[in-house]
Amino acid sequence: MPTEASLREAVFKSVRDYCGAGGFDFSFNPDKPIVRLHEPTFAADEINAALECMLTTRVTMGAKVREFEKAFASHFGWRHGLMNNSGSSANLLAVAALANPACRDGFKPGDEIIVPALSWSTTVWPIIQCGLVPVIVDIDPATFNIDPNEIEKAIGPRTRGVMIVPVYGNPCAMDAIVDVCKRHNLELIEDCCEALGAYYDGKPVGKFGRVGTFSFYYSHHMTTLEGGICVTDDFDFSELMRILRAHGWVREVEDQQKWFDEHPEIDRRFLFVNVGYNLRPTELQGAMGLVQLPKLASYVERRRQNAAWFRRELAQYGDFFDFQEETPKGLHSWFGFPIRVKAAAPFKVVELTKSLNEANIETRPIIAGNIARQPALKMYDHRTVGDLKHSSAVMEGAFSFGNHQAVDAGARTYVAGQIRTFLRSRGLI
Ligand SMILES: Cc1ncc(COP(=O)(O)O)c(C=O)c1O
Structure with missing residues (x-):
């Protein structure tokens, strides 16, 4: 006669079998390239804890x-x-x-x-x-x-x-x-x-x-x-x-x-x-x-390593882009990797993001942009100080792509390669 505990263990084992020993596999596949903004951090252990x-x-x-x-x-x-x-x-x-x-x-x-x-x-x-x-x-x-x-x-x-x-x-x-x-x-x-x-x-x-x-x-x-x-x-x-x-x-x-x-x-x-x-x-x-x-520390470490790699790899395109500077005394945990297209660049940010999206690289704006420009705020009492031009510049000229625990060397190389392909298609490099 199976006990409650043994029946539960059978459920947990099925979940482990389903998810695979190392969890879901999100490693980069060059035959089906895709780099999402995020991939789940959870697998069998978390599902079983919830179950x-x-x-x-x-x-x-x-x-x-x-x-x-x-x-x-x-x-x-x-x-x-x-x-x-x-x-x-x-x-x-x-x-x-x-x-x-x-x-x-x-x-x-x-x-x-x-x-x-x-x-x-x-x-x-x-x-x-x-x-x-x-x-x-x-x-x-x-x-x-x-x-x-x-x-x-x-x-x-x-x-x-x-x-x-x-x-x-x-x-x-x-x-x-x-x-x-x-x-x-x-x-x-x-x-x-x-x-x-x-x-x-x-x-x-x-x-x-x-x-x-x-x-x-x-x-x-x-x-x-x-x-x-x-x-x-x-x-x-x-x-x-x-x-x-x-x-x-x-x-x-x-x-x-x-x-x-x-x-x-x-x-x-x-x-x-x-x-x-x-x-x-x-x-x-x-x-x-x-x-x-x-598991958090290892996830953050992967993000930091990726960010350092992107900074090094994309530094050569400094005529067109700049990047978020890590605050002195700070240790950044890189929610994504933001890129700001310089105002003088001979292309628009949407042209670049469109090209990346067509290559299955997801992108997004930086948080909600300049919040003072969101329609909701207009209905409520608030005060703005100055012209907020730097926030507007980020809203209009910056975007980010995924930099998370599942972005591996293959995914990084692919993203940098697609940025290069875009610049080359414009005759810029
Ligand atoms: C700065 C900031 N505050 C608040 C939130 C809201 O968090 P949640 O989506 O868990 O409600 C987010 C979401 O990403 C955020 O980026």
Whole structure:
């Protein structure tokens, strides 16, 4: 008579057989060349970890999520981690907690938060959704990251915070940013949703302000399919985020007794002490995260090696292109490989990307481009500082192709070769 455990093991074995001993094979095939923006980082181990949750029916946020939060936080040196169902949710939770009346020294409605123009939609939307006003500033054209001098210029009487984005995993100029935040008493929020595995001066990105966020979306450095996490060293702030993450409930907080003592008249299982959302991940996501985390460093290393190779290989075409400069003191985690076509180049970026796409090399714009130019923002109160020309130049003239754990020597050589083929077809080399 098979036991539950032996039946489960049979399921896991089938998954391992299906995926193959080394996981799915995404190595470059010259007979069918294709270089995608991303390939899954997960295989049998992650699928089985998720399946185990399904088979044991422990599927909603519980022990695995807690274990993952602890593992993630201690891996990078934070005291607290709060997993969410996406990086966007992590951003929403971080900003909502800072704007909550229960937050120590929190934001008030109408306060201004400075953000880089080159950012993602859900970097900026939570600011608006929480009744705050985004102030949009330009980037440093070399690093693609928020320019600390522009932060200084943008500060007004209502400015209370700065939300930064290490673009494509390139750490921001943290010495200057921390300095400006200290001098002007500004809260620092780090949206590191595309920067997992990046460090500045030996410290992980996300560790320079009260709260940092990361994404585990399918195409990111590691994945829980959808998913994200807020990290902080501030216990009270982590407790507030736990309340807001799930219905305003005290169910998830570490110090529940405090609330029970304050409200003995209410059923402690259904005690709501604040407003809240439902931004919870599933147990499957926590289980997958636990399997992915130990693999992260090797994935990031592959991205770094690829980026160094592309820099060397494409440097000879410096008349036509330039590249994102790694921030001094930074360790870049290369979410993709961005290329900016120089304004003086005798071709348009779309001509190049079309040619690459026809050769089965996927490309995309850099994040959401200059966010001030996206139609959504026009409906909401915001402020822009200067002409944001460097962010617009990236929006109009830059693109990226895949640089991930599955891009191997064959794929790299193919991409560089197709760029060469394009330049040759124009008589430029
Ligand atoms: C800078 C930045 N913030 C937030 C997000 C949102 O993350 P998610 O897709 O997990 O919601 C992304 C997504 O790529 C991002 O690049």
